[in-house]
Amino acid sequence: MTAQIIDGKAFSAKVRGQVAEHVTRLKADHGLTPGLAVVLVGEDPASQVYVRSKGKQTIEAGMASFEHKLDASTSEADLLALIDQLNTDPAVHGILVQLPLPDHLDEALVINSIAPEKDVDGFHISNVGLLATGQKSMVPCTPLGCLMLLRDQLGNLSGLNAVVIGRSNIVGKPMAQLLLRDSCTVTIAHSRTKDLAAVVRGADIVVAAVGRPEFVPGDWLKPGATVIDVGINRLDAPEKGEGKTRLVGDVDFASASEVAGAITPVPGGVGPMTIACLLANTVTACCRANGIAEPEGLTA
Secondary structure (H helix, E strand, O other), X not given: OOOEEOOHHHHHHHHHHHHHHHHHHHHHHHOOOOEEEEEEEOOOHHHHHHHHHHHHHHHHOOOEEEEEEEOOOOOHHHHHHHHHHHHOOOOOOEEEEOOOOOOOXXXXXXXOXXXXXXXXXXXXXXXXXXXHOOOOOOOOHHHHHHHHHHHHHHOOOOOOEEEEEOOXXXXXXXXXXXXXXXXXXXXXXXXXXXXXXXXXXXXOEEEEOOOOOOOEOHHHOOOOOEEEEOOOEEEEOHHHOOOOEEEEOXXXXXXXXXXXXXXXXXXXXXXXXXXXXHHHHHHHHHHHHOOOOOOOOOOO
């Protein structure tokens, strides 16, 4: 048996198309253009690539893109003053501060200074609390993307056993909350879990977000399970040439794809969904701010 490949690239293009349709409607019916502000502090090369990509896709969806690039030595007071200005700017519906921040800046303080209703990353403590208590919130983009892929693949998730490997605030914990909300039976596993293989083997859905390359082998999986691989790890690939690397996930794709019913590849699985969901969250935030019905299918 070979697993069906879940094409995150194709699905994210569909989501971005839906976002663009909503944006067109908001402009035509309400004279509103959703706006996303991205703040980048410093010169981190990976962050620069992400920010460029986010800006490009924001504009392609018909939204307004506001980029603020600050020097690595920017003071906390100056960064907080910029966020304060964006919080009160009616043209900005979503604010994203690109992480990681330089060491001298307090990440939690910065994130929690963003107005919760504009926090399109879903990291503000208010949004975390609202999600945990089943209330309306902004939902972190990567878990939202994973949920959309699962719903598209499986339809109704009610009653399924789900194991989330990884307990980070960015993926593991919110992913578990979303699966609970869709009536899955959820286990959060991690590096200290006893007999992790046996825990994973009981799962209809496995979400791997542990940050360790090819950590989950195929023989840990229940035959026919749906596997969502959130990991992005670079391994040396001397066969490609000197100094070359290849991207792998947290799941050993070769062995897992012989057991799983469906699996996301790396790259081309969860990754493209993250930016698509960021755009979706920005449209949702714009609708909520203006008392307009939220876009169906683009929220949790």
